[in-house]
Amino acid sequence: MTNTLTWLDHLRIEFAIVRVDVMISALSLERQEEILSELRTNLRAASQQMGSARAVRRLGGLRRLARSYLDVEYGDRGPRPRWLIGIIWVFVVEGVLLAVAFAGSQGFVDGVLATDPHASGTYSWHALAPVVGSEDFVFSDGRLDSFGLTLSAPMFAVAAGALGAAVFAIGARAWRCLPQWRHR
Amino acid sequence: MNALHDPQLLKGVLSPVLLRLVAERESYGYELVQRLHDLGLTGVADGTVYPALARLEREGRVVARLVSSRAGPARKYYRPTPTGYDALLAGASGWRALAGIVTPLFDRPLPDRPARPREED
Numbered sequence: 001m002t003n004t005l006t007w008l009d010h011l012r013i014e015f016a017i018v019r020v021d022v023m024i025s026a027l028s029l030e031r032q033e034e035i036l037s038e039l040r041t042n043l044r045a046a047s048q049q050m051g052s053a054r055a056v057r058r059l060g061g062l063r064r065l066a067r068s069y070l071d072v073e074y075g076d077r078g079p080r081p082r083w084l085i086g087i088i089w090v091f092v093v094e095g096v097l098l099a100v101a102f103a104g105s106q107g108f109v110d111g112v113l114a115t116d117p118h119a120s121g122t123y124s125w126h127a128l129a130p131v132v133g134s135e136d137f138v139f140s141d142g143r144l145d146s147f148g149l150t151l152s153a154p155m156f157a158v159a160a161g162a163l164g165a166a167v168f169a170i171g172a173r174a175w176r177c178l179p180q181w182r183h184r
Numbered sequence: 185m186n187a188l189h190d191p192q193l194l195k196g197v198l199s200p201v202l203l204r205l206v207a208e209r210e211s212y213g214y215e216l217v218q219r220l221h222d223l224g225l226t227g228v229a230d231g232t233v234y235p236a237l238a239r240l241e242r243e244g245r246v247v248a249r250l251v252s253s254r255a256g257p258a259r260k261y262y263r264p265t266p267t268g269y270d271a272l273l274a275g276a277s278g279w280r281a282l283a284g285i286v287t288p289l290f291d292r293p294l295p296d297r298p299a300r301p302r303e304e305d
Contacts, residue, residue: 002255035238037257038213042234044256045214058217060229068235072242 002048009052013043016056023066026082026173027073035069086172093167094160101128105135109144118142132156194228198236199245200275201225203268206246212259213237237262245271 005013017036024032046055059065074080108125119139126134133156137147168174205211205219216237217230240246245268250258264272 038260039234041253041257041259042212042214042217042230045212045259046217046230048255049218055230058229059231061231065231065235068231069238072235072239 003051005044005047005052009047012052012056013040013047016043016059016062019062020066020069023063024069026070026080026176031073081172081174081176083172086168086170086174089171090164090168094164097163101132104128105137105147108135109137112137112139113142116142132159190227194225194232197275197279198228198232199240200272200279202233202236202240203245203264203272203275206262207264207269207272210261210263212251212261215259216262240268244268 017040020039021032021036024035027035043052043055043059046058049055050058056062104127105125108123108127112119112123118141120141121139123137123139124134125137128135133150135147135149138145201220201223202216205216211219213234214230217228217233220228220233237246241248241262244265246262246264248260248262251261252258
């Protein structure tokens with residue numbers, strides 16, 4: 001007997017799919033999509049026969065299912081780090097921080113002009129001074145003439161390097177290189 | 185737990201069985217689950233069959249193609265490759281050889297009680 005799926009069936013199926021998706025995130029995006037698409041198709045077919053609750057239950061445990069898919073891909077070597085994803089994460093995080101810093105400096109300029117619409121002289125923004133350095137803005141009768149960043153080089157290098165390394169390690173899941181992780 | 189529900193017993197024979205089924209008729213994942221149940225292998229979880237198919241595909245023993253379905257999204261139908269046929273023949277032969285040895289053992293009359301420890305000579 002074939003039943004039409006209700007919204008609750010679809011919800012239950014998608015919830016199972018998302019859970020498997022999270023657990024197979026070590027695979028390439030293309031492979032994840034292949035697996036999840038096939039799993040969704042099979043779950044829908046099974047749900048039409050026996051209901052979604054039983055269909056999901058008959059998978060026999062989502063964690064075990066995900067581990068089986070990982071075993072197919074990696075064997076007993078365990079999942080590998082995703083170096084490319086790590087690099088992408090570094091660019092994304094650094095880009096976001098750059099955007100935040102830009103928005104902050106823009107806010108500082110707006111603040112100066114709001115306080116004195118005819119501001120003249122050099123104004124320094126010290127919000128990022130401990131890490132990056134101070135940023136100087138030169139105004140002439142309420143007009144921004146120039147601006148420049150005075151880098152505190154050692155601190156900037158340490159902060160940028162540490163942040164980049166941490167983001168890269170987390171994004172790439174570098175701990176998978178450790179022997180105890182490779183044989184999980 | 186009987187043999188039909190023992191995952192360890194089923195695990196070793198699942199790949200040749202799946203190869204045999206798709207050799208008889210191209211099928212998609214859930215259809216294979218149903219066919220296994222129809223055979224009497226009701227203890228095979230759906231979640232065991234799908235990764236097994238992925239493994240067979242990765243090993244080049246089956247190939248798959250997407251076929252659109254009126255009931256929903258396109259289904260992935262599997263059929264064996266020449267390598268898969270060879271693996272099926274080898275698997276079937278191995279199973280018969282194993283069964284040929286093990287079946288007569290289990291067909292022997294079983295003592296009423298477990299054997300007593302042998303006394304030292």
